[in-house]
Amino acid sequence: MKKLRAKSGIMVVALAVGLLLVGGAVSYTQETETITVTVRCRAKPPMENWRGDNFLLATEELNADLKAAGDPRRVEIELIQDNMDWGPYLSEFVLGFGAGEAPDIWLTGHEYIGAQAEAGRIIALDEMLKEFPTFNLIIDGLWDSTTYKGKIWGIPQDAEARPLYFNKALLKKLGWSDAEIAALPGKIEKGEFTLYDMLETAKEAVARGIVELGNGFWTRPKNGPDFTAFYYAFGGETIDPATGKLVFDTAAGLKYYQFFYDAAQTYGSMGCLGLGWGEAWHPGVSGSKVLFWIGGTWQWAEWAEIYLKDLGGEAYMWENFGFGLIPAAEKGDKPNSLTHPLAYLISSQCKYPDLALALIAKVSNYGPNTRHAIASTHLGILKGQTEYKFYKVSRLLSETLYMLDYTTFLPNNPYWGPYSTITYEALAAAVGGEFTPEEAVDFVVDGLQRELGDKVIIR
Amino acid sequence: MTLRQKLRPALAYLALIVPSALILLGFLWLFITSFSTRTEGLRSLGWTWRNWSFLWESPFGPHYPSIWWVTLNTLVMSLIMTLIVVAVSSMTAYALSRMKFAGRKSFLSLTLILHAFPSVTLLIPIYFVLLWVSKIPVIGRGVPLLGGLGYNTIGGVALVMVAFQLPFGIWVMKGFFDNISWDMERSALIDGASRFKVWWQIMMPNIKPGIAALSIFSFITAWNAYLIPLTFTAGRAGKSAVLSLYLQNFISESVMTEWNAVAAVGLFQLIPVVIFFLFTQQALLNIYGGGKKGGV
Numbered sequence: 001m002k003k004l005r006a007k008s009g010i011m012v013v014a015l016a017v018g019l020l021l022v023g024g025a026v027s028y029t030q031e032t033e034t035i036t037v038t039v040r041c042r043a044k045p046p047m048e049n050w051r052g053d054n055f056l057l058a059t060e061e062l063n064a065d066l067k068a069a070g071d072p073r074r075v076e077i078e079l080i081q082d083n084m085d086w087g088p089y090l091s092e093f094v095l096g097f098g099a100g101e102a103p104d105i106w107l108t109g110h111e112y113i114g115a116q117a118e119a120g121r122i123i124a125l126d127e128m129l130k131e132f133p134t135f136n137l138i139i140d141g142l143w144d145s146t147t148y149k150g151k152i153w154g155i156p157q158d159a160e161a162r163p164l165y166f167n168k169a170l171l172k173k174l175g176w177s178d179a180e181i182a183a184l185p186g187k188i189e190k191g192e193f194t195l196y197d198m199l200e201t202a203k204e205a206v207a208r209g210i211v212e213l214g215n216g217f218w219t220r221p222k223n224g225p226d227f228t229a230f231y232y233a234f235g236g237e238t239i240d241p242a243t244g245k246l247v248f249d250t251a252a253g254l255k256y257y258q259f260f261y262d263a264a265q266t267y268g269s270m271g272c273l274g275l276g277w278g279e280a281w282h283p284g285v286s287g288s289k290v291l292f293w294i295g296g297t298w299q300w301a302e303w304a305e306i307y308l309k310d311l312g313g314e315a316y317m318w319e320n321f322g323f324g325l326i327p328a329a330e331k332g333d334k335p336n337s338l339t340h341p342l343a344y345l346i347s348s349q350c351k352y353p354d355l356a357l358a359l360i361a362k363v364s365n366y367g368p369n370t371r372h373a374i375a376s377t378h379l380g381i382l383k384g385q386t387e388y389k390f391y392k393v394s395r396l397l398s399e400t401l402y403m404l405d406y407t408t409f410l411p412n413n414p415y416w417g418p419y420s421t422i423t424y425e426a427l428a429a430a431v432g433g434e435f436t437p438e439e440a441v442d443f444v445v446d447g448l449q450r451e452l453g454d455k456v457i458i459r
Numbered sequence: 460m461t462l463r464q465k466l467r468p469a470l471a472y473l474a475l476i477v478p479s480a481l482i483l484l485g486f487l488w489l490f491i492t493s494f495s496t497r498t499e500g501l502r503s504l505g506w507t508w509r510n511w512s513f514l515w516e517s518p519f520g521p522h523y524p525s526i527w528w529v530t531l532n533t534l535v536m537s538l539i540m541t542l543i544v545v546a547v548s549s550m551t552a553y554a555l556s557r558m559k560f561a562g563r564k565s566f567l568s569l570t571l572i573l574h575a576f577p578s579v580t581l582l583i584p585i586y587f588v589l590l591w592v593s594k595i596p597v598i599g600r601g602v603p604l605l606g607g608l609g610y611n612t613i614g615g616v617a618l619v620m621v622a623f624q625l626p627f628g629i630w631v632m633k634g635f636f637d638n639i640s641w642d643m644e645r646s647a648l649i650d651g652a653s654r655f656k657v658w659w660q661i662m663m664p665n666i667k668p669g670i671a672a673l674s675i676f677s678f679i680t681a682w683n684a685y686l687i688p689l690t691f692t693a694g695r696a697g698k699s700a701v702l703s704l705y706l707q708n709f710i711s712e713s714v715m716t717e718w719n720a721v722a723a724v725g726l727f728q729l730i731p732v733v734i735f736f737l738f739t740q741q742a743l744l745n746i747y748g749g750g751k752k753g754g755v
Contacts, residue, residue: 040693045519045708053522079522080693083708088689096693099590099610103693278716 034074040103041081050372052081058362104350110145110343113153115414122345124151132361137382145341148412154343158378160297161337161403163323170291173210185324191332199267205291206268214271218293221275223424229338231256232408233329239411246456257430257437264431301377337403422447493723510723533701537681539617544677548628553658556636574626635669671739702728
């Protein structure tokens with residue numbers, strides 16, 4: 001009898017606990033609504049994984065905020081992150097949008113903003129930004145990269161500088177003293193060391209057999225944003241602020257093509273176009289075969305980890321490599337750099353843009369952004385980030401952040417793709433000696449007018 | 460046996476061994492590389508299991524889909540495609556081979572024209588078809604394991620692959636049906652068998668080599684498919700990722716590729732195809748031995 005009573009008692013308690021749990025769960029699901037936010041990022045694994053992984057950490061924090069504010073919504077993340085090429089990555093967004101399945105948050109290069117905004121696939125964020133003071137921390141100049149037709153369409157995610165790297169050991173072989181080498185970045189910043197000074201030095205290195213013919217100065221081996229920085233250096237403009245149309249300045253263009261023509265034909269440089277990145281370009285610059293080259297800050301880690309690990313990695317690089325801004329074209333002019341920020345955009349198919357933006361605000365703060373910056377050697381995007389304890393850990397990032405004061409951007413224009421292709425084709429022909437600088441300019445003018453008509457202004 | 464008679468088979472063997480050895484060397488390199496830190500030709504500069512670590516941890520980070528999920532996706536897609544292609548091709552080919560009906564020749568020509576289209580030219584029209592399928596309740600989005608038959612689903616990708624493979628399948632199977640004697644079929648029909656019964660019980664057992672061949676070709680085509688999954692699914696790391704896309708994640712334009720890891724994943728990708736081939740090779744070899752001409 002006693003046993004029966006005990007059993008009954010246990011049963012009653014178990015039932016009560018069960019009811020409480022079920023009731024609690026039911027009331028919780030009734031009170032809260034779980035919303036899946038899809039985040040699509042492009043990242044080279046594992047260095048750039050924080051671009052997307054930061055959202056997974058931010059979710060918990062946002063859910064705590066929502067709970068505290070009495071908001072019944074809770075957020076979970078569906079993250080798709082890979083290393084897809086830009087072409088298929090863009091197609092995927094466009095096709096996904098057509099299917100009504102665009103990701104809520106889409107990370108992409110800022111130059112795609114114009115085309116996506118025109119197509120109505122992304123939303124302007126100006127009004128909502130005011131609700132998240134974190135965004136006031138972002139360096140003012142970076143907002144230019146995500147502004148199109150006077151509205152802000154994206155949040156800068158990272159930035160980089162594209163310094164002019166130089167090989168200290170090769171400069172020493174040319175007879176430069178340690179003091180002269182150390183002073184070079186400063187001379188570039190003051191406009192005392194120009195692009196043609198660089199070519200003269202390169203020519204001397206070739207003439208004395210310190211580097212092979214063609215290896216005095218290298219740019220990237222394929223079309224890309226770096227070339228636009230040189231066009232800017234010669235006074236070129238790419239966008240008309242009044243109309244938002246693309247611009248090609250023939251006078252600046254002529255100087256720009258003259259420079260690259262001279263570099264290849266007279267100064268023993270530019271033997272880089274057409275090389276494979278992994279097979280020849282990276283081994284060339286990191287293997288001390290090139291005197292000057294334009295690279296990205298993000299490549300520093302790749303050289304240290306992949307190409308120079310056996311020689312001591314970063315320590316070896318500090319010993320042998322230096323960097324400065326892209327020199328001015330004329331003495332006393334301002335040097336420059338070019339940053340190509342990626343930006344988080346919010347799809348117009350996103351049902352809860354306020355939550356998407358809240359998540360972006362969380363990942364745009366010092367901690368998450370610094371994690372990404374350090375792991376991928378991209379520059380931070382926040383004011384005062386050089387003072388942040390964990391950012392200071394990286395000497396490279398601290399020493400290059402000043403370059404953002406000199407930075408330029410690609411234009412946010414839907415027709416930048418054909419513009420960039422045509423101007424690069426002319427450059428490749430000038431470097432190859434197939435075009436004179438004048439012919440290169442004519443080719444660009446003809447090509448732009450044929451392809452873009454009145455969408456481009458020729459000055 | 461004269462010297463000339465002895466030389467003839469020796470030369471034949473030599474002609475076979477030399478090209479085979481070249482292919483085998485390639486596989487040998489793949490195998491050695493997948494277990495090496497670095498290689499110099501066929502010489503390993505250090506042995507390691509690290510290249511195979513993708514089997515138990517994602518090399519791209521913990522939030523990437525596991526290789527096993529990706530493999531399951533690929534397997535489901537390949538098997539579905541193979542089954543549909545074999546079933547539909549054999550039924551269609553039987554009708555085209557044995558029955559006379561209006562438009563038969565035009566249909567055959569049309570399938571050939573369809574096969575001649577490069578898949579890339581049809582991507583956009585197919586995209587719109589998949590969008591339309593996506594809107595059909597349950598079929599579009601709600602099929603377990605396949606996800607559905609619409610855009611960004613394994614089933615949708617399989618469906619598109621089937622469409623591209625069918626013309627080839629129909630022609631291959633028609634060739635096999637054409638080679639089977641009418642006598643057996645006529646006997647079965649006189650005995651009262653239906654057309655379906657004749658197809659299933661008389662004809663199909665006689666074209667096993669054809670079924671094996673088409674299965675292998677279809678399976679390999681689906682297993683290695685790249686363009687269609689790339690276009691109609693979201694991301695190399697999405698829920699619908701397949702092996703060819705996963706492998707591509709190791710290769711980047713601007714970062715040095717870890718070829719040892721690529722070799723290991725490539726070898727892993729090869730294993731199911733080899734197993735599939737081992738199970739069907741006997742039937743497959745019959746094709747090259749002349750098949751079952753004239754019926755058995």
